[in-house]
Amino acid sequence: MSAPEAVLGARRTRIKICGLTRPQDIDAAVTAGVDAIGLVFYPPSRRCLALDQAAALRARVPAFVGVTALFVNPDAQLVRGVIDTVHPDLLQFHGEEPPDFCAEFGVRHMKAFRVGAPGLDTAAGLARACVSHGQAAGWLFDSYSAGYGGSGSSFDTALLADVPRGAGVPALILSGGLTAETVGGQIAALKPFAVDVSSGVESAPGIKDPARIRAFVQAVRAADAAPGGFSGGALAG
Numbered sequence: 001m002s003a004p005e006a007v008l009g010a011r012r013t014r015i016k017i018c019g020l021t022r023p024q025d026i027d028a029a030v031t032a033g034v035d036a037i038g039l040v041f042y043p044p045s046r047r048c049l050a051l052d053q054a055a056a057l058r059a060r061v062p063a064f065v066g067v068t069a070l071f072v073n074p075d076a077q078l079v080r081g082v083i084d085t086v087h088p089d090l091l092q093f094h095g096e097e098p099p100d101f102c103a104e105f106g107v108r109h110m111k112a113f114r115v116g117a118p119g120l121d122t123a124a125g126l127a128r129a130c131v132s133h134g135q136a137a138g139w140l141f142d143s144y145s146a147g148y149g150g151s152g153s154s155f156d157t158a159l160l161a162d163v164p165r166g167a168g169v170p171a172l173i174l175s176g177g178l179t180a181e182t183v184g185g186q187i188a189a190l191k192p193f194a195v196d197v198s199s200g201v202e203s204a205p206g207i208k209d210p211a212r213i214r215a216f217v218q219a220v221r222a223a224d225a226a227p228g229g230f231s232g233g234a235l236a237g
């Protein structure tokens with residue numbers, strides 16, 4: 001246990017639920033105790049929102065729960081429109097966006113890497129890509145899938161072996177096919193700072209299931225409470 005954890009007793013993997021499209025799903029996620037919710041602005045996704053729809057969902061999110069806006073290779077105009085209308089706390093870039101693009105909006109961001117994509121299919125290649133996105137607040141790892149993400153498929157986490165970890169380094173956020181059944185084992189093995197899930201808490205794309213959300217949050221908390229649980233540190237993991 002690191003010094004801040006010893007003092008604060010911090011053993012808490014952060015949780016983001018992504019791809020919400022309905023007010024009742026926001027309420028279910030907030031009630032279950034998630035740290036952040038994600039809104040999708042990628043038109044091919046069945047979870048994609050119009051700006052007015054997203055603004056209404058955002059207004060339902062209370063203080064101290066973060067709102068992330070997800071993009072895939074967007075044009076700058078879309079990002080600015082979302083920032084002005086929805087006021088996200090964090091941007092999530094899930095495509096091949098270059099570092100300078102991600103950093104140009106004056107809103108903190110996390111960079112997603114699709115593990116297994118060309119250039120991201122070795123531990124060294126993945127680590128290099130991460131380091132090139134050193135301005136990010138977090139590095140999110142997802143599986144390589146045809147539709148860019150939200151596919152419910154997992155990846156070989158051994159490829160994360162060379163990703164830098166520690167204080168002052170962007171937080172490690174694990175995603176890709178997580179479920180209430182699998183997340184505990186992944187937390188025990190990798191000790192990510194946060195986990196992100198979409199498909200694993202749904203009954204259909206964009207339709208969240210409150211019971212699955214609760215089960216997911218409970219599984220994360222159980223993993224945190226287990227011996228050798230959370231050790232991602234207060235800020236970085």
Ligand SMILES: O=C(O)c1ccccc1N[C@@H]1O[C@H](COP(=O)(O)O)[C@@H](O)[C@H]1O
Binds near residue numbers: 151178
């Ligand atoms: O959710 C989507 O529709 C989506 C579309 C395009 C890129 C990413 C998307 N979601 C992100 O994908 C990962 C993994 O999701 P899953 O749990 O495997 O379904 C997650 O980080 C979502 O934020």
